[in-house]
Amino acid sequence: MNRYAAVPIACIALLLCTSMAGPALGGDFIDTRLSFVFSENNFFAGPGETMVNSPGFGIGADKSNTLFFDNYDTRFSGFETMSHLVLYKKLPAFFDNLMTEASLVVRFRILGEDSTDIYDAGSYIRLTYDLSAGSASNKNVQLVLFPVSGDRFRLGYSYKISWGGSGIFPLNYGLVPAAKLQFNWDYAYGFVGMKTSQINEHVGDTEQTELVTNYGVLGGGGVDIEGIRAEVNGGYFTRGVFQHEGVRGEPIYGFGMSYQVGYHMGMPIGSSIDFKLYENDPDREIKFFSPEEYGTGLSFVVKHEGSFLWQTLEDPDLYGTTVNQMAMAFDVNAALKWGYLRVHLDAMYRTLSFLLYEVPSFTPYQEFPDAAEAEGEFFAALGADYHLASLRLTPGIKFGVQKPATFTIENLNVGGAEFAGKRTVVVRDVASRSILPVNEGAALIWSVKANVKWDISEILALVGEVYFTWDDNQVRYVSDFYGLNIYSTWADAQILGVNLAAQARF
Numbered sequence: 001m002n003r004y005a006a007v008p009i010a011c012i013a014l015l016l017c018t019s020m021a022g023p024a025l026g027g028d029f030i031d032t033r034l035s036f037v038f039s040e041n042n043f044f045a046g047p048g049e050t051m052v053n054s055p056g057f058g059i060g061a062d063k064s065n066t067l068f069f070d071n072y073d074t075r076f077s078g079f080e081t082m083s084h085l086v087l088y089k090k091l092p093a094f095f096d097n098l099m100t101e102a103s104l105v106v107r108f109r110i111l112g113e114d115s116t117d118i119y120d121a122g123s124y125i126r127l128t129y130d131l132s133a134g135s136a137s138n139k140n141v142q143l144v145l146f147p148v149s150g151d152r153f154r155l156g157y158s159y160k161i162s163w164g165g166s167g168i169f170p171l172n173y174g175l176v177p178a179a180k181l182q183f184n185w186d187y188a189y190g191f192v193g194m195k196t197s198q199i200n201e202h203v204g205d206t207e208q209t210e211l212v213t214n215y216g217v218l219g220g221g222g223v224d225i226e227g228i229r230a231e232v233n234g235g236y237f238t239r240g241v242f243q244h245e246g247v248r249g250e251p252i253y254g255f256g257m258s259y260q261v262g263y264h265m266g267m268p269i270g271s272s273i274d275f276k277l278y279e280n281d282p283d284r285e286i287k288f289f290s291p292e293e294y295g296t297g298l299s300f301v302v303k304h305e306g307s308f309l310w311q312t313l314e315d316p317d318l319y320g321t322t323v324n325q326m327a328m329a330f331d332v333n334a335a336l337k338w339g340y341l342r343v344h345l346d347a348m349y350r351t352l353s354f355l356l357y358e359v360p361s362f363t364p365y366q367e368f369p370d371a372a373e374a375e376g377e378f379f380a381a382l383g384a385d386y387h388l389a390s391l392r393l394t395p396g397i398k399f400g401v402q403k404p405a406t407f408t409i410e411n412l413n414v415g416g417a418e419f420a421g422k423r424t425v426v427v428r429d430v431a432s433r434s435i436l437p438v439n440e441g442a443a444l445i446w447s448v449k450a451n452v453k454w455d456i457s458e459i460l461a462l463v464g465e466v467y468f469t470w471d472d473n474q475v476r477y478v479s480d481f482y483g484l485n486i487y488s489t490w491a492d493a494q495i496l497g498v499n500l501a502a503q504a505r506f
Contacts, residue, residue, distance in 0.1 A: 027280065030086050031273075032082070032083035033081060034081050035081050035502075037065075037500065037502075038058070039058070039497070040058075042495045042497055049491065051474070061079040065079060067469065068447065069447070072158065072333075075159060079499075080109060081110040085105070085108065088102070093127075101124075101127075101279075105123045105124075105278045119149075126277070127142065128141070128142045139185050140184050142180075142182045144180045146179070148177060149177070150178025151165040156233075161354070163309065163357060169216075169239060170239060170364075171200065172214075173200075177195070190222075191233075194217050195216040198211045198212065202249050205249045214238040216236065218233065221233070229263070231260045232259045239312075247314050247320060253312045254309065256308055258307040259305065263301070266298070266337075268301070292394075298337070299336075299337045300336040306329070307327075307329045308326070309326070310324045313325045313360065315366075316368075316369045325368075327353035331347060331349070332345070333346050340389060344383050345380070345383075348378070348379055349378045350377055352374040352405045352406070352407060354376070356427070362427070372408065373408040374407050375405060377402070383396060394454075394455075403442070404426045405427045405428075406442045408441075410422050412425065421438035423436065423438060443471075445471045445472075445473065446471075448468055449465055449467040461502075461503050463503060465497075468496050470495075471495060472493045474491040475490060
């Protein structure tokens with residue numbers, strides 16, 4: 001049996017055991033998202049004409065139907081059809097002031113008629129010891145244990161530039177359990193924690209490999225006094241050993257710290273839904289997708305985050321040695337609400353080394369060569385919308401500009417294919433790269449999106465989006481009859497797309 005299938009199979013076994021004990025209630029499925037979408041990701045391109053394929057107008061949508069500034073604080077595209085089975089139990093302990101909780105959280109993500117991803121989404125055991133002694137304060141100590149996946153226990157604050165999740169252990173065995181001890185006060189908190197995972201490693205400088213446990217330690221804290229928020233956290237992780245000759249068997253480390261400062265009035269700073277622990281407490285109604293509430297006054301939030309990371313990599317310019325590569329990321333987020341008007345700003349910068357931190361690096365496990373030029377990614381996006389209360393209609397518009405991350409070097413070699421001359425690779429994410437024509441550099445990407453949302457009920461909304469992007473980094477790859485002498489040429493820079501969706505969320 002494929003070892004990577006162990007987690008879904010284990011989850012299914014647990015569900016079967018649970019169903020034998022008693023049927024799950026309909027309310028055990030929470031954070032459910034159903035999306036029916038008519039979409040076209042690029043009216044100006046046909047199938048196979050661009051790096052991101054354009055299959056044509058039809059039903060269905062994915063990440064290719066989003067823009068670089070969309071979904072800043074979540075891992076999902078917004079077009080998924082999925083749900084979470086949350087089997088939750090909460091009981092007082094046999095000891096005073098102690099509460100016990102357990103939550104089995106299984107995510108079902110529908111990929112096709114006969115294809116569904118089933119995996120753990122943050123199952124946990126939690127013990128809470130109340131320190132308030134009957135007062136109105138909210139002081140407690142919490143121990144949270146993640147038996148399968150500690151990915152929700154992350155460092156950083158905005159999801160787009162968070163780190164320290166399960167991917168911090170490259171090529172891990174599929175289980176990344178974790179434990180977190182947190183102290184909560186009225187206006188402050190502090191925590192320490194750990195993670196482990198098994199990685200297949202070379203034993204010394206030999207060909208023999210064995211599974212070896214790797215570790216991570218995490219810690220941090222924060223205060224929020226009269227609307228002023230200040231937080232800091234960090235971690236240190238062992239990440240296996242090198243496999244390349246010259247450094248084979250030497251340990252790999254990753255470490256760093258993040259901070260956040262902000263000010264808010266009438267609006268919470270909040271955190272990503274992908275950080276939160278799922279509860280299904282019958283004594284407390286949990287609403288994941290409540291309609292936006294509007295008032296008559298002014299409320300706003302502004303925050304800034306930064307991260308500094310390092311990781312051990314092989315030095316490609318000095319055989320048999322390693323270096324610590326530095327990675328950085330920063331963002332500024334602001335939101336304002338005045339009556340029925342909302343305005344929001346997101347700006348982010350991250351180095352190429354940060355974007356590729358979990359790969360790790362451009363060439364896995366190697367620092368950038370001295371001859372290469374690596375430039376980071378930057379984007380800024382400004383949006384606004386206005387709610388028409390009598391119609392339950394919210395039209396909006398958003399503008400954005402992005403400077404993509406790039407890697408430039410002479411005579412690029414990709415999997416044995418040679419690209420002669422000075423080549424620039426546009427790195428859009430860990431899995432998407434474009435090799436530009438010889439001696440050409442990357443250009444800014446401009447995007448605008450107009451959208452309208454019509455709330456039909458508390459669970460159902462109709463959404464329409466039209467977007468236009470000017471991207472002069474679009475390329476096509478051409479080769480000769482024998483598949484040799486591959487070269488890149490420009491594709492149409494214009495992208496026009498549309499999404500027409502009915503979305504149910506509950």
